Amino acid sequence: MVIRLLSALGLAFGLAIGPLHAEEAKMVPESRLEMQLSFAPLVRQxxxxxxxxxxxxxxxRQSMFSGDPFFEEFFGQQMPNxxxxxxxxxxxxxxxxxxxxxxxxxxxxxxxxxxxxxxxxxxxxxxxxxxxxxxxxxxxxxxxxxxxxxxxxxxxxxxxxxxxxxxxxxxxxxxxxxxxxxxxxxxxxxxxxxxxxxxxxxxxxxxxxxxxxxxxxxxxxxxxxxxxxxxxxxxxxxxxxxxxxxxxxxxxxxxxxxGQPGFTRPYIGASFDPVTSDMAEALGLKVARGALVTRVVEGGPADKAGLRSGEVILAVNGHPVEHPDALGYRLTTAGLGSTVTLLISNNGKESEISLTLEQAPETTPKDERLIDGRNPFAGALVANLSPRLAESLQMPPEAQGVVIEEISRGSPAARLGFEPRDIIINVNGTAIASTEALEEVIQQDPSFWRVEIERDGQRIRQFIR
Known part of the structure; x- marks a missing residue:
């Protein structure tokens, strides 16, 4: 009892009796005296x-009279804000x-x-x-x-x-x-x-x-x-x-x-879903945990490592993977350039594969363009999608086409309901494969617009005069 009490006292008072092993440091208080110990030395440290x-x-703050014709008569278009x-x-x-x-x-x-x-x-x-x-x-x-x-x-x-x-x-x-x-x-x-x-x-x-x-x-x-x-x-x-x-x-x-300008996450070229209790039995798992591979980008790191759709990642370097967010955490903390060992379950059979963590490639030049003029996309910053841009915008790694990155507040694009991460598929019957192609269509300045976009996997069509 004396040894246990001294160890607890040493823990509470800044390890004054010397360093303790992790097993010794984790104890349940067993007496009134142990319950009266103080965190004060640890707080001072x-x-x-x-x-x-x-x-x-x-x-x-925009003036409450902004847009009122009477007040704009006196102040002009520049209302006092x-x-x-x-x-x-x-x-x-x-x-x-x-x-x-x-x-x-x-x-x-x-x-x-x-x-x-x-x-x-x-x-x-x-x-x-x-x-x-x-x-x-x-x-x-x-x-x-x-x-x-x-x-x-x-x-x-x-x-x-x-x-x-x-x-x-x-x-x-x-x-x-x-x-x-x-x-x-x-x-x-x-x-x-x-x-x-x-x-x-x-x-x-x-x-x-x-x-x-x-x-x-x-x-x-x-x-x-x-x-x-x-x-x-x-x-x-x-x-x-x-x-x-x-x-x-x-x-x-x-x-x-x-001195990095931004934080870069590893890219593996795959999409994942959580494993639900309904899925677990069908996937041959005893418990509902892990990251289910739903899609693998051809030629990406996951594809090269041999990862396939339908498999479940259970662990990274021995650390359990509870859900896809846990997988992202484990890969990020492993760091770019490192090689990790993944524990995979395929129809209940477990195996290990090695995966090298890389930066997402920019397979297509970004070619950002801020759209202006008389058109539905005025005020939108658009760019060509690549795995690198898709990763930064939190989009599926296989996403392709022209994406809206940002929209100016109050712009025509904002008023018409366009949103960041919308992919512009088609404008007036012309498939949009690049930002250059989008600007060429816009320069035609038609009086009627037929626009098709993709938002979160759903196709949306708009008709705009």
Whole structure:
């Protein structure tokens, strides 16, 4: 009992009695004395690494009289609009003593001015080094001006287990730095958060608005996740919070430190669906898990490795694949250029194949064009699809043709209901195979337009005067 108590005391007080093995560190309290131990030493170690992030942006408000003929008679077409400042509040974690900070992309999205405040009150202007909407991560940089920063060590999130004790540190509701405790309540959660990259650590440590971008810390004082989202009807914590795993954060930080203009995900040239309970028996699986291969691009990395439609990927490098989002996470954290081992099930028979992770190729020049003039597509930015562009737009890797990348607000294209990721198939009876072909058709300036597009696999036809 004395040995167990001393070990627990050492754990609670910053491992003062020396490093513990992972098996020794994970114990259930057995006495009143053990229940009275404090997280204070761990908080003192970790709190200086967590910062507050303040992001401001100017938003233009259109006048309520815009479009009114009477008021436009006096003001002309340029109606007086109002500009106001919007502020968002979040948290961040210092991951390099030179001034690199990791936070959520949604904390700083669209910001014109970003400030970072340390736990001791010092404030610094920050610039964005790298951001990614899909991962919902961003790396900021500050100049500490001689002030010593405390970087938080980044742990291995693959060693996190359900039931592990964790602390959540951040700035909820702008009240100042706050620490809450809890346990890891689930792993590999998906379909939550701001981004589309769904693989989260779930915790019951209280997370509230303003905690976004803050630290989820293990009992060694290591960063194991970036607090990102909550499930709540009231807007407050109800014990279901989510954090982006530290291993994905590591890959993102490495890209920022390498000076990459954007974050690049591996391309394998295949599409996947989750395995439902109804499918599992037909596929020869004992449990409903894995990523079902629905389509393989000819000549792509998956095709070269021998992956075929109908097979199910069960694991990557020994890590289980619970769903297609988990597969994307495992491939991304493995990194471009690496070769991974996939455990495959084919009609209940398991085998392994090796797959080299590559960047999506640009098989067709992008040739972006911003359409203007008197036509239905005015205000749309269009481009030729390739696997690389399809990946960045979250479209199937085999998608081809001319795609709408962006649409200007209030433009003819927006008013007619066109949307980003629409593929333009046919205009006035002419098949559209390239942006050049689209502009040639538009220059004919007909009085009547017959347009066919593809949206999420569905064909839509429009007749426009």
């Amino acid at each position: 970790s709190a200086p690494s967590v910062v507050n992030v303040y992001a401001d942006k100017q938003v233009s 109002r500009s106001e400042k919007q502020s968002s509040l979040g948290s961040g974690v210092i991951i390099d003593a030179k001034g690199l900070i990791i936070t959520n992309n949604h904390v700083i999205a669209g910001a014109d001015d970003i400030k970072v405040a340390l736990s001791d009150g010092h404030e610094f202007a920050a610039r964005i080094v790298l951001k990614d909407e899909r991962l919902d991560l961003a790396v900021l940089s500050i100049d500490p001006r001689g002030i010593e920063l405390t970087a938080m060590p980044v742990g291995d999130s693959d060693h996190v287990e359900v039931g592990d004790l964790v602390l959540a540190i951040g700035n909820p509701f702008g009240v100042g730095q706050t620490v809450t405790s809890g346990i890891v309540s689930a792993l590999a959660r998906n379909k939550v958060g701001e981004g589309d990259f769904s693989f989260f650590i779930q915790t019951d440590a209280s997370i509230n608005p303003g905690n976004s971008g803050g630290a989820l810390v293990n009992m060694k004082g290591e960063l194991v996740g970036i607090n990102t989202a909550i499930v709540s009807r009231s807007g407050g914590s109800i014990g279901i919070g989510f954090a982006i795993p530290a291993n994905l954060v590591k890959v993102f930080i490495a890209a920022a430190e390498g």
